[in-house]
Amino acid sequence: MDHNALKKPLSGLPEAPSADDYRSVALELLPYIQANVPPMGEGQSFSRLGFLNEVARCDLGLARLIEGHLDATQILREAGHPAVSNKLYAIWASGGPSDTTDLTEGGTGGEPAELTGSKPFCSGSDIVDRALIYVYPAEQLVDVNMRAAGARDYLRFEAGQWVAPAFAQTHTWTVSFGGLSVKEDNCIGDHKWYFDRPGFCLGALAPAACWVGGAMGLVDSVRKRSLQNGHARAHLGAMVSSVCSMNALLKWAAAQIDADPDNTSGNLFPTALLARHHIERACTDILDRFGRTLGPRPFAFETGNARRIAELTLYIRQCHAERDLEELGSYLEAHPEFCSGTLQ
Ligand SMILES: Cc1cc2nc3c(=O)[nH]c(=O)nc-3n(C[C@H](O)[C@H](O)[C@H](O)COP(=O)(O)OP(=O)(O)OC[C@H]3O[C@@H](n4cnc5c(N)ncnc54)[C@H](O)[C@@H]3O)c2cc1C
Incomplete structure (x- = not known):
């Protein structure tokens, strides 16, 4: 994916965007999405998640809107009901x-x-x-x-x-x-189609890709500074390690989807739950380490970081925490072979 072509519309977003700014940048992104962002479950799912990741790395509010647009247009594609071109969906x-x-x-x-x-x-x-x-x-x-x-x-x-x-x-x-x-x-679709279609599981990874991008934005901001002590460097090492593990897990989950887009194995939803859980915990750790590395100043005096911290904290609450883990655990009980070996 050509991230340079993405930079131009994203650079039009001010540090504290209004709803009108979001609409105009989102509309500007639509032709880019049409030309460059592949559908889910057709061989390039990770590239689609990588796009969301980049948008969220720039701005979580914009990512929230674009994630909804991608989900809606994917649903329409699966329903055989073409989306209207150049219209922003939710x-x-x-x-x-x-x-x-x-x-x-x-x-x-x-x-x-x-x-x-x-x-x-x-x-x-x-x-x-x-x-x-x-x-x-x-x-x-x-x-x-x-x-x-x-x-x-x-x-x-x-x-x-x-x-x-x-x-x-x-x-x-x-x-x-x-x-x-x-x-x-x-x-x-018919009655209940929305929840019954295999694509429902595929959509669950998109918010997680945005959470990763939001955390990467915080880590980017640490990487740009000259760190004052060994503790700060240790936190940076831990944060970058978390970013790598989150992206590796997203890549693995996307590969599972591409290998079985119709979810014939029944494994895709637990796969998404597993990835989402890890990503939610790693983002929580990064939020914690970010504060421990830089203290209160970015929370109080830096417009972009103060907003990003608040938005990432709220966005990861979209996971259903222990209720999701219980569902994952119940699936593991019923399917002891799931994720029992080396991840493929
Ligand atoms: C930033 C953001 C944007 C969103 N945008 C969209 C969108 O565009 N489209 C969309 O479909 N969804 C959107 N969502 C909503 C999301 O999909 C969920 O519906 C949302 O997270 C709320 O689900 P929930 O309340 O069931 O929370 P869950 O995490 O599923 O459940 C919360 C639990 O807390 C309990 N609880 C909550 N309050 C109380 C209380 N006062 N007393 C006792 N128990 C309580 C509930 O009973 C429940 O058991 C968005 C969410 C966020 C955070």
Whole structure:
């Protein structure tokens, strides 16, 4: 992958980007993505993860938006439903008690259904052009044109709930849909298809690739300084070692996906859980060592690092911690051969 071609659009991002900056740089990246970023599970998965890694190394907020776009367009590809060119996509599938989205039945004469209720954690809510939204009661994924004529009359963006400065400009807001019409053409896959497709496992590695990039950005910043003592050098050694192990594990997981994209072995989800766990722990270690190496100054006085620390700390919380480990352990109990030898 030509990282030099990537540098130009990324260099347009200011140190403290606004939502408008994110939208304009993301739109500028779309032709690059179209031309250079391979799909998942077709032989070059690591290159795709490497792209996300580079974007996150530059800016975690931008990476959060681009990761959603890549996931959404990959889902559309798997559904045989081509994405609209040069449109920025998101995927909003978060559930739980605060997700009240529902889909009314469409009329028998082909009248559109209506999307109602609210969805939390909609990254890029008023930034993106289109969003894939998973509606749990209907078990249906729908593709919504967020900028269609008249759509904004139905949409409400709950900006005030997100109180954290981290990721504030990604506008990860709750969105209410107020009866927005959804035609049959906008339904992606059959009921439950979104969770049942093998590609669901493949998407799980993309956030982890962003976490690695975020940690690499912190390590880059340590590497640029002249270190004052042996403790700082020891931390640098440990941090670079962690970056290498995270990337090695991502590469291994990507190779598993390319070898079995339809997940016939059933191993891909535990593979993703295993990689995500290691990466989450290594990022936590890097966050800790970064502070122990440089003290409070970068947290307090350095705009880029203060934001990166806060965003990486929040982003890795997307893992489901011990609940994921329990799932991994249960899989290992049922499949004692999984990862029992040397990693291939
Ligand atoms: C920066 C960021 C951006 C995101 N963007 C998107 C997006 O664009 N699209 C998308 O689909 N998703 C997005 N997500 C959401 C993500 O996919 C998960 O849905 C999200 O991490 C929340 O899941 P969860 O609450 O189930 O947490 P989990 O980690 O799965 O669970 C948290 C646990 O804590 C418990 N808990 C929480 N609060 C309380 C409380 N007050 N009292 C008792 N127990 C409690 C819960 O019951 C649960 O058991 C984003 C997340 C982050 C961090």
